[in-house]
Amino acid sequence: MDSKLGLIQQSVNTRYSQWVRDALDELPDNFTITDPSISGHPIVFASRGFLKMSGYSQEEVIGQNGKIFQGPKTNRRTVMEIREAIREERGIQVNLLNYRKDGTPFWMLFHLSPIFGKEDGRVTHFVAVQVPISRKQRRNGGVSLSEDGSGLNEIVFGSCRKEVCSDSLLELGRVLSLDSGSKVLDIEETCEAGDFEKRRAASAYNNILSVLTHYSELTGRLVCGKRCSVPAAGYISSSLNISLGRIKQSFVLIDPHLPDMPIVYASDAFLKLTGYDRHDVLGCNFGVLDGVDTDPSTLHEIKESIQTEQACTVRILSYRKDKSSFWNCLHLSPVRNASGKITSVQIAYYVGVQIEEDCKNQDRHGLSPEMRQLSAVGAVKVAVRSLSMGASLAGSSKS
Amino acid sequence: MLTIKRVATVLSNYQDDGYEIQEVGCGRNCLGNCCLPGEWEERMRQGLFRYDVTNCVTKIIPGKYGFIAQLNEGRHLKKRPTEFRVDQVLQPFDDSKFNFTKVGQEEVLFRFEQSNNYKSHYFLATALAVTADGNNSPNVVAINRIDHSSFLLAINFAKEAANPFFRVGYNSLGAFATINHLHFQAYFLEVPFPIEKAPIQRLFTKKRVQDRGVIISKLLDYPVKGFVFEGGNSVQDLSDVVASACICLQNTNIPFNVLISDSGKRIFLLPQCYAEKQALGEVRQELLETQVNPAVWEIGGHIVLKRHEDYDNATEESAWRLLAEVSLSEERFKEVKAYVLEAAGLQEKPNMKENKGNDLNQEKDEANQKEDSLCKQPAAASQADQCIPYDCMVLH
Numbered sequence: 050m051d052s053k054l055g056l057i058q059q060s061v062n063t064r065y066s067q068w069v070r071d072a073l074d075e076l077p078d079n080f081t082i083t084d085p086s087i088s089g090h091p092i093v094f095a096s097r098g099f100l101k102m103s104g105y106s107q108e109e110v111i112g113q114n115g116k117i118f119q120g121p122k123t124n125r126r127t128v129m130e131i132r133e134a135i136r137e138e139r140g141i142q143v144n145l146l147n148y149r150k151d152g153t154p155f156w157m158l159f160h161l162s163p164i165f166g167k168e169d170g171r172v173t174h175f176v177a178v179q180v181p182i183s184r185k186q187r188r189n190g191g192v193s194l195s196e197d198g199s200g201l202n203e204i205v206f207g208s209c210r211k212e213v214c215s216d217s218l219l220e221l222g223r224v225l226s227l228d229s230g231s232k233v234l235d236i237e238e239t240c241e242a243g244d245f246e247k248r249r250a251a252s253a254y255n256n257i258l259s260v261l262t263h264y265s266e267l268t269g270r271l272v273c274g275k276r277c278s279v280p281a282a283g284y285i286s287s288s289l290n291i292s293l294g295r296i297k298q299s300f301v302l303i304d305p306h307l308p309d310m311p312i313v314y315a316s317d318a319f320l321k322l323t324g325y326d327r328h329d330v331l332g333c334n335f336g337v338l339d340g341v342d343t344d345p346s347t348l349h350e351i352k353e354s355i356q357t358e359q360a361c362t363v364r365i366l367s368y369r370k371d372k373s374s375f376w377n378c379l380h381l382s383p384v385r386n387a388s389g390k391i392t393s394v395q396i397a398y399y400v401g402v403q404i405e406e407d408c409k410n411q412d413r414h415g416l417s418p419e420m421r422q423l424s425a426v427g428a429v430k431v432a433v434r435s436l437s438m439g440a441s442l443a444g445s446s447k448s
Numbered sequence: 449m450l451t452i453k454r455v456a457t458v459l460s461n462y463q464d465d466g467y468e469i470q471e472v473g474c475g476r477n478c479l480g481n482c483c484l485p486g487e488w489e490e491r492m493r494q495g496l497f498r499y500d501v502t503n504c505v506t507k508i509i510p511g512k513y514g515f516i517a518q519l520n521e522g523r524h525l526k527k528r529p530t531e532f533r534v535d536q537v538l539q540p541f542d543d544s545k546f547n548f549t550k551v552g553q554e555e556v557l558f559r560f561e562q563s564n565n566y567k568s569h570y571f572l573a574t575a576l577a578v579t580a581d582g583n584n585s586p587n588v589v590a591i592n593r594i595d596h597s598s599f600l601l602a603i604n605f606a607k608e609a610a611n612p613f614f615r616v617g618y619n620s621l622g623a624f625a626t627i628n629h630l631h632f633q634a635y636f637l638e639v640p641f642p643i644e645k646a647p648i649q650r651l652f653t654k655k656r657v658q659d660r661g662v663i664i665s666k667l668l669d670y671p672v673k674g675f676v677f678e679g680g681n682s683v684q685d686l687s688d689v690v691a692s693a694c695i696c697l698q699n700t701n702i703p704f705n706v707l708i709s710d711s712g713k714r715i716f717l718l719p720q721c722y723a724e725k726q727a728l729g730e731v732r733q734e735l736l737e738t739q740v741n742p743a744v745w746e747i748g749g750h751i752v753l754k755r756h757e758d759y760d761n762a763t764e765e766s767a768w769r770l771l772a773e774v775s776l777s778e779e780r781f782k783e784v785k786a787y788v789l790e791a792a793g794l795q796e797k798p799n800m801k802e803n804k805g806n807d808l809n810q811e812k813d814e815a816n817q818k819e820d821s822l823c824k825q826p827a828a829a830s831q832a833d834q835c836i837p838y839d840c841m842v843l844h
Contacts, residue, residue, distance in 0.1 A: 125678060125710050126648070132612065133640055238650075292638060387506040435613075435638030438508045438516065 053087070057112055060084040060093045064173055064272065065264040070094065072260045078253035079157075079179040081115065085135070085172060085287035088294035088317055089114055099179065104150035115177065120148035122236060131161065136288040136436075138163050138172050138276075142250065144182065144240050156182040158242035160250040163287075164261060167271035170280040172287040174272075176261075178253045180246040285314050292432035298425035301335060302384070303399040305355060309334050313398070322405060324370035335401060338377070340368035351381060355399060358383050367403070376406040378418070382426045386437040397437060400429045511764030513642035516750040519759035592625050593698050594618065594706075599691035602632045603683060607712035613638045615709045617744035620694075622703030622723050624743035635745060642749025643716055644709055646670035651785070653794035660685035664792065666785070667716075671771035672747050673781040674718035675788060683712065689792045690715050696791035702784060705744040718747050719784050722774040735773055742774040 061069060061082070073082075079098040083090055095110045103110070103118060119128060123146045134141035140162040148154050160178040165171065242250075258274050265272040280286075285293075285302070293302070293314055299322045302314035311332045320327060323338065330337055339348065347365045354361035360382040367377035379401055386397045402425045404418045506518040606616045617633045619625035648665035661681035667674045675693070680686030690706070697704045697719060707716040722742050725731050738758050740746060751767055753759045758766075776784060789796050 121679070125714050126644070129612070129640055129644055129710070136638075431636060432638060434506070438506050438639055 053089075053091070053112055056087050057084070057091060057093045060087060060174070064268060064270050065261055066267045068267075069260065069264040072264065073257070076253070076256055076260070078249075078256070079181075080253060080257055081110070081177045081179075082257075083115065083175045083177065085175065086290045086294075090135070090291050090294070093174070102149075102155075102179065102181065103147070109150070118147040120146070120152075120154060122146055122154055123148075131159070134161060135175065135291070138287055142247070144242055146236065146240070147179070154236045156237065156240035158182060158246040158250050160254060162254055162258075162274065164258070164272050164274065165276045167265075167273050167277055169284075170276050170278040171284065174261075176254060176257055178250045178257070180242065180249045180253070182240050182242050182246055286436065289432060289436050290314075292436065293429065296425050296428045296432075298402055298421055299404070300400055300402040300425050300429065301330070302429070303335050303401060305396060305399055310355070310399075312337070319403065322369075322375075322403060323367070329370065338365075338367040340366070340372070340374060342366050342374065343368070351379075354381060358396060364406075378404045378406055378422070380419075380422045380426065382430075384426075384430050384433045387434045397433050398429075400426055402426060505759070507762075508639065509762050509764055509767060513645055513749060513764060513767075514640070515642050515762075515764060515767040516637070516639060517759055517762040517767070518750065518752045519754075519756065520752050521754060521756070592621055592631065594620075594691055594694040596688055596691040599694065600684060600687040603687045603690075603708055603712040603715070605632070605634070605712075606708045607683065609634075610711055611636070612710045614711070615641070615707060615748070616712075617708070617748070618706040619743045620698065620703050620705070622701075623705050623720050624723070624741045633744070635750075637750065641707075641709065643667070643670060643672075643674075643707065643747065644714070648676050651675075651789065651796055653789065653796055660689055660793070662686055662689040662792065662794075664689075664789065664794065671768045672718055672720070672775040673778070674716055674747075675785075677715040677717065678713060686712075686715070690717060692791045692793070693717055693788045696787050697784070700787060705747050707744050707748050709748075716748070717788070718744075719776050719781070720747070720774045721776055721780070725773065731773055735770055738770065740770060742771065747771060747774060 061067075073094060074097055076096060077098055078096060079102045080096045081092045081099055082094040084093045087093070089112075091112045091114055092110055095105075095107060100107060100110065116128075127143050127145055130143060131141060131145075140160075142158065142160045144156060145159040146154050146156055147159075158180040160180070162176050163172045164174045164176060166173050261272055262274075293316065296316060297318060298316065299318035300316050301312045301319055303310050304313045307313075312330050312335055313332075315325075315327060315330050319325075320330075323330075325337075336348070343366045347363050350361060350363055351365075360380070362378070362380045365377050365379055366374050367379075368374050381399055381401045383396045384398045384400050402422045404422055504518050504520045506516060509515045509517055602616050602618070606614060614634065614636045617635065619633075625631075647668045649668050650663060650665045653664065661679050662677055662685060663679040665676045665678070667676065677686060677690050677693075680689065694704065694706065694717065697717075702719050703721070703723060704717060704719045707718070708714075709716065720742065722731070726736070737755075739754050740751060746752065749767070749771075751762075751770065753762065775781075786796070
């Protein structure tokens with residue numbers, strides 16, 4: 050099965066080719082690149098500067114979600130704002146407190162931007178640039194790092210200003226804290242980036258975008274910094290991807306509004322169960338699992354349920370990619386949008402949840418497979434419903 | 449360690465609102481993942497809900513805050529009517545009225561209890577009665593009021609869900625709780641609540657010897673005035689500070705709602721006076737006609753509307769106007785702020801930056817005087833303590 054690391058490698062290589070890493074490594078800035086289509090919205094690339102700033106090694110960071118750098122004093126509302134920006138597929142710039150591997154907190158300007166596929170208009174990645182904020186920018190009213198000898202610190206800072214780069218800042222911070230003797234953990238409550246940091250972030254982002262755009266030309270899968278085409282019908286937004294990616298059961302989403310009712314989403318567990326790769330099944334009719342001995346009357350039952358907008362549970366013989374078969378307890382259910390006609394909320398998708406009979410499901414919680422199936426249905430319903438409440442998201446194929 | 453054992457059951461009929469459920473990583477957290485959504489779907493299939501929330505149109509109202517409007521026609525008809533006086537936050541238990549023990553075992557979804565071993569957590573949602581001795585049927589019932597241990601349970605519940613979109617809410621009597629049996633509600637919605645977006649201003653406090661690290665702020669630029677509790681040296685510290693504040697409000701007969709969000713890291717405490725205003729005939733007719741009862745989800749910004757017109761014409765202004773009616777006045781809020789800070793074991797530090805430097809000191813003096821007379825436990829409450837021993841709690 051595709052390990053997560055495999056997917057992460059592919060995330061970068063397929064879009065930008067394997068040579069992009071060297072190019073990105075030449076940039077001096079601190080940044081990470083994440084992929085919202087992989088379960089957990091993980092980091093797929095971290096720059097050398099970022100690793101140095103955070104104190105982590107590459108292995109410790111790749112595959113992790115960005116929230117591991119948050120800690121007790123990180124402002125929760127700011128975290129919510131970042132989450133919202135990701136959900137709405139837009140950029141954001143905020144002052145954020147993060148924590149290094151050794152537990153020390155530091156303030157930085159966090160600049161997040163989505164990258165879009167040029168042709169299909171989907172969000173392919175998010176780029177996050179981090180610019181540590183110099184001590185001089187601290188706001189009044191906060192507890193300052195070193196109240197004694199602060200004059201001295203300012204002078205030291207002033208003279209280093211011109212040569213400041215992220216390395217120096219880190220070093221300086223460490224040196225200052227040693228000098229002052231006060232605990233580094235006594236960090237300011239609020240902090241605001243100044244023009245220096247903002248310019249730094251903007252130029253870093255432009256450099257990164259430039260590299261990514263160039264290398265995407267090599268693979269033919271062009272990207273751009275703005276959405277330049279409207280996503281096609283059946284587009285699953287990155288936010289829906291992120292939500293669905295949290296659901297651990299095997300399931301697919303079918304779009305009943307498109308001709309031939311294609312699969313528009315397939316969970317990792319589904320791919321593992323059936324042996325297919327994602328690109329094998331996306332866009333295909335859900336009959337892709339049918340084979341020679343699949344009972345046609347069961348197929349008919351499924352079609353009827355869809356036509357009558359009902360849920361159904363059937364036992365059907367399904368086939369994996371390698372042609373081996375398994376008995377599939379399939380539960381199919383309509384999933385509604387939040388909006389639509391008042392009298393009946395529009396159906397956005399059908400979700401099909403598969404459970405292989407007789408497989409050893411170790412369930413620590415004592416749940417029956419049927420219950421877990423239903424739980425997947427419930428979770429999908431919530432995800433689709435919540436996301437369809439927003440005005441701007443393309444969560445379904447409704448025009 | 450908290451564990452929850454599953455009890456196979458049927459969902460109660462007076463579920464206030466639907467659960468919107470979101471899965472979290474399976475493994476240690478089962479709440480969003482396995483049990484709750486599955487049990488929910490099962491109950492849906494059995495037709496046990498009086499209404500199907502997923503058939504209710506819902507939209508985010510365009511605007512700065514993104515208030516959430518849901519049309520649920522006839523909900524007021526199907527919802528259990530409030531059986532209690534709206535003017536008293538603490539009321540004695542009346543066994544003839546509905547309480548959660550009357551739902552019989554089938555209506556209970558899960559148990560939520562303290563455990564002595566270290567097994568992994570199970571998960572739970574909705575109505576449930578717990579006993580200290582581990583029996584299925586509770587002997588006694590807690591009235592609808594908060595105390596330190598029940599609040600800690602609620603926060604841990606939110607924490608275990610480990611999902612920022614899973615919120616736990618509480619309505620005191622007088623703030624549209626309909627049942628005088630201690631219960632919390634849970635609501636998953638993958639959308640930020642408007643109240644979570646509101647800017648806040650920290651209330652600076654003098655450090656006391658036993659500083660628990662809790663940061664208290666007040667909401668700014670939001671129709672309802674309220675407090676936000678964050679931080680804390682531990683979950684217990686945060687929980688205790690909020691519980692103390694709630695207890696103080698209970699004792700001073702101020703109805704309030706509590707919203708636990710961000711997996712237990714941010715807690716909103718909102719004193720309100722809508723019921724009182726209603727009783728005094730001070731609420732504008734147009735608002736009364738919407739028949740919205742502003743409980744915790746409404747105040748958080750998720751407003752359930754009962755009439756088409758209200759839903760169709762919902763705007764940020766109309767939502768704001770509705771919620772503003774619920775809020776305490778600036779004056780009254782300042783008084784309550786003093787109680788809350790005092791109860792939380794903190795004292796406000798005069799902030800030299802505020803223009804009203806002198807006023808603050810004066811207010812504090814006045815508030816302190818009031819406090820002495822009001823914040824002591826009234827006789828009624830202690831009688832309630834004596835009459836109703838409880839060792840169980842319901843999580844709704």
